[in-house]
Amino acid sequence: MSVNIHIEHLVKKFQDVEALKDISFDVEKGSLFGIIGPDGAGKTTLFRILTSLILADEGKVMVDGIDVVKDYKKLRQIIGYMPGRFSLYMDLTVEENLNFYARIFHTSLSENYDLIKDIYEQIEPFKNRRAGDLSGGMKQKLALSCALIHKPKLLVLDEPTTGVDAVSRKEFWELLKKMQQRGITILVSTPYMDEAALCDRVSLMQTGNLLSVNTPQQIVNNFLGNLLAVKTNNMYTLLSDLERFDGADRVYRFGESIHLVSQRPIDEVKQSLRDFLSIKAYQKIEIENKQPVIEDCFLALMEKTGTL
Amino acid sequence: MSQRETIIEVKDLVKKFGSFTANDRLTFDVYRGEIFGFLGANGAGKTTAMKILSGLSRPTSGKVMVAGIDVSHHPEKVKRKIGYMSQFFSLYNDMTVKENFRFYGGIYGLSAKKIRERTQFYLDKLDMKSYENMLLKNIPLGWKQKLAFSLANIHNPDIIFLDEPTGGVDPITRRQFWELIYEAADQGTTVFVTTHYMDEAEYCERVSIMSEGQIKALGKPKALKEQFGAATMNDVFLKIARNVE
Structure with missing residues (x-):
């Protein structure tokens, strides 16, 4: 039918x-x-x-x-x-x-x-x-x-x-x-x-x-780069600091953490990010690998096509 | 940690419509400069409580102090201390951006000089200088939303009430909007916000979750997730807020 x-x-x-x-x-x-x-x-x-x-x-x-x-x-x-x-x-x-x-x-x-x-x-x-x-x-x-x-x-x-x-x-x-x-x-x-x-x-x-038109899984698979979720003791200033971090292509708030997208090898980024945040005196630094979800992909696509 | 100043104090707030109890003994405090998320299912009683806090409706019983003013007795005084913005923001589409500022500034009794100052301040901040003489109806939704937020702040209120401010906007604009909220809170404005986006609940310092007219949970997002054994605020919400007619 x-x-x-x-x-x-x-x-x-x-x-x-x-x-x-x-x-x-x-x-x-x-x-x-x-x-x-x-x-x-x-x-x-x-x-x-x-x-x-x-x-x-x-x-x-x-x-x-x-x-x-x-x-x-x-x-x-x-x-x-x-x-x-x-x-x-x-x-x-x-x-x-x-x-x-x-x-x-x-x-x-x-x-x-x-x-x-x-x-x-x-x-x-x-x-x-x-x-x-x-x-x-x-x-x-x-x-x-x-x-x-x-x-x-x-x-x-x-x-x-x-x-x-x-x-x-x-x-x-x-x-x-x-x-x-x-x-x-x-x-x-x-x-x-x-x-x-x-x-x-x-x-x-x-x-x-x-x-993009695709299955949700394929849209997520097509996500380019490595995605990290970052948390610290001070989430308010963290965003503007992360924007100045060398290895970051994009940073944006995502619920309880801030998402950082980088094209560089993930272990290298994590280490230099940890150093970067320690120098800035952040505490309780948590950096985690993250699987992208549709919203991450949408944000990436919006940026790429400049449709803002 | 030093004692924080209480800016909203609600004690045993009850609001009845006939035999229906919309707000059932609500008790909570909000601190100055805090971002407080006021969550709940549709029909849980959020709008009723917000109307009372902003002096638009009178409680049946209980004590409600907002910025040091007893809302039941001096609703008009409260209105000068607060700003309000809803998803269906009431900007004037057939006035220009500048005229909207002048109109709202006038309503709040700001001097002409002060209105000019505040208008410039926000136009610079939002990078909207080139839009100032444009009719509001010709401005994209995302900009309008930021403008509505600025207008609700024009008189430097102690507290700003945001009723689903980000409904329907794109994920980038939604995030830009939250940066405005953070900034306002950082400068000491208390932000009282409702939303159906559970990721936004995470941006709040503390949240309360209402169901059937009562506050069923209140605390920092992290503490609530631990308390309910949930991975996200969405899961916490699903556990607490059941649909009841």
């Missing part, structure tokens, strides 16, 4: 802003594909073109062999779309919203209950509550249920976890995995770099450009 997506040389301008700068990539049938990028990367524009809500200036998009411009009516039958802004009816109850969306697609809640069961069970205790009175996490689950009500082959989710806390984010991704197991192709965008690791393949986006 799943579909593949083919995107070719997509260009979209809004007056003089180039929202999409010649984007091409494919999404495989049945995969969970992530578009990772900050606000202004072009994620929403891409999704709106793909769901036939706006037209591209150049290029084409095919979903399961359907041209999204010529055959938009067919397309809309097979996709479920969850926009970034909550767009259900605030003054309808949970149940009323679901029934409303079901009827638009000439189906019913009971007909496709099996598909949304896992999600709907979590919001069912509040089925008589108005959508406007739900918490953030619950609203997301209702929106997801509504996007699934007509058994779409492709699910397009625009930043479903923005502004959602870490617990709800985790639960939401578990639900997406379940939907994928039922054969639905999923395209999801997010500004959270850690969610990239949960996708089969991801495209990293920044200001209308694709920085």
Whole structure:
């Protein structure tokens, strides 16, 4: 029941802003594909073109062999779309919203209950509550249920976890995995770099450009240089001092430590770094080898392409 | 270690909306110059507590002292001592950068001379001199965010409240933003910040984690990780904050 997506040389301008700068990539049938990028990367524009809500200036998009411009009516039958802004009816109850969306697609809640069961069970205790009175996490689950009500082959989710806390984010991704197991192709965008690791393949986006399209593992494997995590007694001044360290290509804060990227042999860098910090009278110096994660890669790619 | 000055003192703070208890006996102190992370799940009661601390809402009971002022009795006085910035920052898109400074400076009652001084100071610091006469709507999000932070600081507040200040920005801008926070704290401004990015929780000196209207944990990130046997703050958060309707 799943579909593949083919995107070719997509260009979209809004007056003089180039929202999409010649984007091409494919999404495989049945995969969970992530578009990772900050606000202004072009994620929403891409999704709106793909769901036939706006037209591209150049290029084409095919979903399961359907041209999204010529055959938009067919397309809309097979996709479920969850926009970034909550767009259900605030003054309808949970149940009323679901029934409303079901009827638009000439189906019913009971007909496709099996598909949304896992999600709907979590919001069912509040089925008589108005959508406007739900918490953030619950609203997301209702929106997801509504996007699934007509058994779409492709699910397009625009930043479903923005502004959602870490617990709800985790639960939401578990639900997406379940939907994928039922054969639905999923395209999801997010500004959270850690969610990239949960996708089969991801495209990293920044200001209308694709920085990389690959599996999360391959993106991490392509990281150039050695990565060290550095901690000392004084983390505030450490960053500016490390910026002056000879062997450092890049330094940036990363949670409890500071990450330092170097192209020099790792043991040599570690030793000279330790000396460098000791001379500057730092104490409790900890230097550790570190495996890069997607955020390290994204930072490296941003720097390389100068897309700031 | 010498005794640090307490700048926010909260004791048995309770806030009820009808039969619903949004804040259930919150008790904590924040020190001057500290970066204090105020974490919690959606609906845990963070925004309610922040509104009370900034004089926008009155507690049902309990004691809340902010910069030496009793918030329940003098909410207007508190507002002069604090700065506030949220993710949906309220800058004026159809005014220029400079005009936004003049507007906010005016609201806080700064003199024309002082406003000019502060405007120059921040434009230099953010390297935004060439943007000063540009309409705000034409400025990239990352810059706007730094500008919003500067405007919230224009009157040299004792405490600055940041409500999810870095939502949606790219990882480089997010880090530049945190350098501004560090710098402000280094100069003695207390920073009270909420975030859903758990790596940012690590940048705080101490964090509290709320769930169901109560503070379930409070301490330095390192101590909390030890206490909960977790490798990261994300794991600590997942252990504490359960989703409850």
